[in-house]
Amino acid sequence: MNIGQASKASQLPTKTIRYYEEIKLISPMRAENGYRTYCETDIHRLRFLQRARGLGFSIDECRLLLSLYEDEKRASSDVKQLALDKIGEIDRKLSELESLKATLTALARDCHGDDKPACPIIDDLAGRTNH
Amino acid sequence: MNIGQASKASQLPTKTIRYYEEIKLISPMRAENGYRTYCETDIHRLRFLQRARGLGFSIDECRLLLSLYEDEKRASSDVKQLALDKIGEIDRKLSELESLKATLTALARDCHGDDKPACPIIDDLAGRTNH
DNA sequence: CTTGACCTTCCAGTTGCTGGAAGCCTTAAA
DNA sequence: TTTAAGGCTTCCAGCAACTGGAAGGTCAAG
Structure with missing residues (x-):
């Protein structure tokens, strides 16, 4: 190939x-x-x-993720911890994506006229991931 | 501030x-x-x-996303289409993240020894998002 | 045997930051 | 009141992760 x-x-x-x-x-x-x-x-x-x-x-994170599958030498508890850390990170990204999607969905649904979008949507702009 | x-x-x-x-x-x-x-x-x-x-x-995509909330001049159908496009993109990212998480979760759960991870996990490395 | 679509390396440019120097502003302690 | 610490400013250089283009070799089709 x-x-x-x-x-x-x-x-x-x-x-x-x-x-x-x-x-x-x-x-x-x-x-x-x-x-x-x-x-x-x-x-x-x-x-x-x-x-x-x-x-x-990042590239370095990718390298790490790839190594999770391939590194035979690393102690398995290390591998496990790394995997768990990354899973936590992924969960954070997932909820951020969800909130971003919710915001955009509300925008697409509610803002159908020539007027400005409803305020709650703008208020939501910065997301609610931290609270 | x-x-x-x-x-x-x-x-x-x-x-x-x-x-x-x-x-x-x-x-x-x-x-x-x-x-x-x-x-x-x-x-x-x-x-x-x-x-x-x-x-x-990307920065340009961010600029676009930000403009969705603020651009009063753009026709609303354009705004809506852009929002829908971005929602599609987000859905794709969501499913990719889900599959990545599933892979890592399986890795953390199954690979508890000094032996190599089970083959199905490695096989899953490239994800299943396209089929 | 040539045309066009691939492939190669090399080198320069772009994007999106990131670090460091040199210096001004502000607060808090001596 | 001076002075030291920490935060702010601009400017300029460097890094990460590509991206584009030139110059040229390879290969399958006509």
């Missing part, structure tokens, strides 16, 4: 894929002609990276 | 807040001594930006 197909499969631009190789997030094989060739595992990693990056996880 | 307090209230570093001013996402007033002063609306915007950026929306 060449980089173009990997790009389609992962929804990542080829530039980004090469960049991820440069910073050692993936290490695809090379064909005899010098072309990169991606195996199923590479594609999985790329798809994972595409999702996690799109959800606001 | 000075930048330090705004920083605490919004969970954004002061550097980032000044940067957001530079790119015209906010325009706080200035006190006589030259200090920036932030009103409630500014804080709302900052908190909103902090959340939206953390969820993977």
Whole structure:
């Protein structure tokens, strides 16, 4: 599988894929002609990276998340704690997304005229995730 | 309210807040001594930006989202469509987060030993959002 | 055997911050 | 009243994570 197909499969631009190789997030094989060739595992990693990056996880966090699946040396309690930490973070993101969605949904539902949106929506702008 | 307090209230570093001013996402007033002063609306915007950026929306997308609440000139059907588009995007992010969480939860639950994680978890690495 | 769609590397530019220097403002203690 | 700490200012440099473009090699179709 060449980089173009990997790009389609992962929804990542080829530039980004090469960049991820440069910073050692993936290490695809090379064909005899010098072309990169991606195996199923590479594609999985790329798809994972595409999702996690799109959800606001940094490259280092992605590296950590990937390591959760692959690091055999780390004590299992560490792995577990890391996973639990990340789950907490994900829960926070989930509730933030929910509140953002609620705000937008209210906006789409209520603001049907040429007049300004109802005040409660604007008041909700900063979200209610912290209380 | 000075930048330090705004920083605490919004969970954004002061550097980032000044940067957001530079790119015209906010325009706080200035006190006589030259200090920036932030009103409630500014804080709302900052908190909103902090959340939206953390969820993977770009600065331009944030600008768009903010404009949804404030642009009186745009035809309401446009606003509605934009809001609906963004809601679709948020739904996608929500399901991606859910699948990521499920994967990590399975990892934390099942992988309690020194052995490698169970294969189904690794197989799930790239998520199931597209099928 | 050439045209067009791929692929390669390299290098420069962009986005979105982030850190540090140099200096002014403010509060609180000596 | 001076002075030290901490917060504020601007400016400029650097980093993270891409992104675009040039120059050129590879390959399948016509």
